[in-house]
Amino acid sequence: MNFDIARKKMVQDQIMARGVTDRRVLDAMMKTPRHIFVQEAMAAQAYSDSPLPVGEKQTISQPYIVALMTELLELNGSEKVLEIGTGSGYQTAILAALADRVYTIERIRPLALRARKCLDSLRMFNVMLRINDGEGSPVGWEDEAPFDAIIVTAGAPAIPDVLTDQLSPGGRLVIPVGNEFEQRLLKIVKNDDGTLETFASIGCRFVPLIGKQGW
Numbered sequence: 001m002n003f004d005i006a007r008k009k010m011v012q013d014q015i016m017a018r019g020v021t022d023r024r025v026l027d028a029m030m031k032t033p034r035h036i037f038v039q040e041a042m043a044a045q046a047y048s049d050s051p052l053p054v055g056e057k058q059t060i061s062q063p064y065i066v067a068l069m070t071e072l073l074e075l076n077g078s079e080k081v082l083e084i085g086t087g088s089g090y091q092t093a094i095l096a097a098l099a100d101r102v103y104t105i106e107r108i109r110p111l112a113l114r115a116r117k118c119l120d121s122l123r124m125f126n127v128m129l130r131i132n133d134g135e136g137s138p139v140g141w142e143d144e145a146p147f148d149a150i151i152v153t154a155g156a157p158a159i160p161d162v163l164t165d166q167l168s169p170g171g172r173l174v175i176p177v178g179n180e181f182e183q184r185l186l187k188i189v190k191n192d193d194g195t196l197e198t199f200a201s202i203g204c205r206f207v208p209l210i211g212k213q214g215w
């Protein structure tokens with residue numbers, strides 16, 4: 001299988017065709033080898049239009065969802081970004097290509113270790129990864145706050161105020177919020193005076209966010 005051709009087709013047919021236009025996001029998705037983030041036996045499906053299992057009952061998100069969530073973060077390259085839910089590390093790699101520094105937290109050790117290996121193999125040394133077993137989480141990354149952008153890649157019952165507290169003025173939080181079976185993607189913008197504005201995007205379905213402000 002030619003992964004370069006599959007990746008180009010993924011970007012054109014799944015992402016651009018659905019309206020993602022941010023050139024930097026499209027370039028990052030064109031360049032990042034998604035097949036190294038899935039289990040070897042699933043490499044041939046890595047560019048298909050769906051989420052895939054990555055072990056530990058978790059998934060790598062659908063390429064379009066990764067692109068859309070990243071576009072909603074409005075990254076220009078200067079940002080400090082927090083990600084809750086490293087999973088395979090694929091979304092992390094896209095963020096690392098588009099921002100200055102990425103702080104990512106995963107609760108499942110084997111996934112975190114595998115993600116670290118993949119990111120290191122791509123020389124993505126601007127990623128700081130922390131394993132947090134979910135006890136009392138999401139707590140964000142208080143000692144590195146505030147963040148210009150925060151992304152949560154698991155479904156939450158409500159917007160965690162511990163995360164909006166860690167946003168800088170002008171910062172953006174993108175998070176799926178709903179019940180355990182379906183959610184809506186929300187973008188929360190923190191205004192300069194500290195007030196929050198919420199914008200609703202598409203419906204989606206994520207694995208649950210575990211912890212105090214999750215399930």
Ligand code: SAM
Binds near residue numbers: 086090207
């Ligand atoms: N963006 C990832 C990717 O590209 O592979 C997909 C992430 S997967 C849908 C969600 C991840 O969030 C899982 O790996 C899960 O273990 C993790 N997770 C759930 N609750 C968490 C929490 N409170 N803190 C950190 N990670 C959490």
